[in-house]
Amino acid sequence: MRRLALVAGLTVLLGFCTDCRAETVLVTPSNMQGWVAASADGKVTGDPRNYPAKGEFRESSPAGNPLGPGAYNMQPGGGLDIPGQVWLGTDAYNGVYLRDISRLTYWHYTKLTGNNPPNERVSQPPNLQLMVTRDGINYRYFIHMPWGTPTWENGELRNDGIGPLSDYGVWKMVDCMTQGVWWDPYGGDWGGTWSELLQRYPQARLQTPVSVGNTWGLAQTLTGCSLNFEWGGRKVTDRVTGPWWKEGYWGDAFLDAFTIGVNGIETTYDFDVAPKPQVILNNRATRDSIISNAKDRFVFTVFGKVDFNQYFTADTFTVDDGSGRPVLVRAFNHGVNPFEYVKATGTLDNTKEPVELTTTADRVTVLSGFAF
Numbered sequence: 001m002r003r004l005a006l007v008a009g010l011t012v013l014l015g016f017c018t019d020c021r022a023e024t025v026l027v028t029p030s031n032m033q034g035w036v037a038a039s040a041d042g043k044v045t046g047d048p049r050n051y052p053a054k055g056e057f058r059e060s061s062p063a064g065n066p067l068g069p070g071a072y073n074m075q076p077g078g079g080l081d082i083p084g085q086v087w088l089g090t091d092a093y094n095g096v097y098l099r100d101i102s103r104l105t106y107w108h109y110t111k112l113t114g115n116n117p118p119n120e121r122v123s124q125p126p127n128l129q130l131m132v133t134r135d136g137i138n139y140r141y142f143i144h145m146p147w148g149t150p151t152w153e154n155g156e157l158r159n160d161g162i163g164p165l166s167d168y169g170v171w172k173m174v175d176c177m178t179q180g181v182w183w184d185p186y187g188g189d190w191g192g193t194w195s196e197l198l199q200r201y202p203q204a205r206l207q208t209p210v211s212v213g214n215t216w217g218l219a220q221t222l223t224g225c226s227l228n229f230e231w232g233g234r235k236v237t238d239r240v241t242g243p244w245w246k247e248g249y250w251g252d253a254f255l256d257a258f259t260i261g262v263n264g265i266e267t268t269y270d271f272d273v274a275p276k277p278q279v280i281l282n283n284r285a286t287r288d289s290i291i292s293n294a295k296d297r298f299v300f301t302v303f304g305k306v307d308f309n310q311y312f313t314a315d316t317f318t319v320d321d322g323s324g325r326p327v328l329v330r331a332f333n334h335g336v337n338p339f340e341y342v343k344a345t346g347t348l349d350n351t352k353e354p355v356e357l358t359t360t361a362d363r364v365t366v367l368s369g370f371a372f
């Protein structure tokens with residue numbers, strides 16, 4: 001393991017420290033940390049009923065959430081010619097140039113069903129949208145579409161695809177800077193990758209919209225913020241996205257673990273109803289039946305030596321505290337080496353074998369007091 005030890009040594013030498021360049025902020029209904037939730041009910045012209053759109057913080061979410069168990073749930077509901085919408089946004093990055101953004105990732109769990117008929121799957125997960133300006137006068141609005149196969153006709157974007165089946169019913173990370181396309185609906189229906197967006201708009205910076213609302217074509221967002229997650233069509237159809245109402249119609253999705261990096265300083269937002277108490281477990285105890293009841297209300301810390309086995313990848317490893325009942329830790333880009341002693345805090349899924357703990361790299365700590 002000489003090479004791995006050398007890598008660890010270099011990491012110390014160069015001063016990399018995930019903890020000091022990254023922060024996780026808990027966002028709850030009683031402490032929104034600047035986030036704004038908004039929704040607009042759907043309607044059907046000629047029908048007096050409202051089709052309620054619901055956005056709410058939930059105590060728990062399906063297993064596999066890196067910042068579970070709580071998350072933000074989005075259900076745009078129905079309303080055919082005026083689709084419902086659910087929004088969650090922040091203005092904390094107002095003024096930040098897009099070129100200074102170094103990371104834009106989030107996790108979602110989008111259920112398979114939704115849409116119309118109900119067994120037709122929704123075509124996009126909750127997506128990230130940015131209100132920007134170059135000069136404070138003219139605005140652009142960029143909508144990220146993680147799914148579908150984009151094509152271009154005369155420089156105009158076409159993307160009316162739907163997500164791959166494997167992306168539904170499971171927590172998936174979206175990297176908005178490397179995946180999917182950004183749609184620029186007010187720039188001639190142009191679309192492109194993040195790097196193409198930067199080339200086209202090198203001076204673009206996030207900017208608080210002119211007003212609060214959801215009128216298509218105006219510099220408006222329903223939260224009044226420049227950075228938003230939104231689900232549900234803002235218009236019924238569009239020649240770029242096709243029948244836009246299908247994106248979130250009767251959809252049900254969870255959103256969590258949004259990370260934004262600005263010049264390498266990363267902040268991750270953890271959505272929940274309240275802080276969760278933390279319970280330290282030895283590996284054997286992760287298999288106790290009481291965990292089945294407790295796993296939605298606590299976060300758990302496991303510890304031990306990182307195994308060098310078939311589970312060791314960039315995003316997973318097993319940790320063994322000597323009990324012989326290793327726990328599989330899932331943490332995207334965890335950065336730890338085999339044989340290091342670590343502790344990891346996250347959510348536990350005791351229906352898997354080995355038991356799985358899902359978390360983020362920030363919450364995996366090398367215990368430096370231990371030698372290997």
Ligand SMILES: [Ca+2]
Binds near residue numbers: 068270
């Ligand atoms: Ca959460």
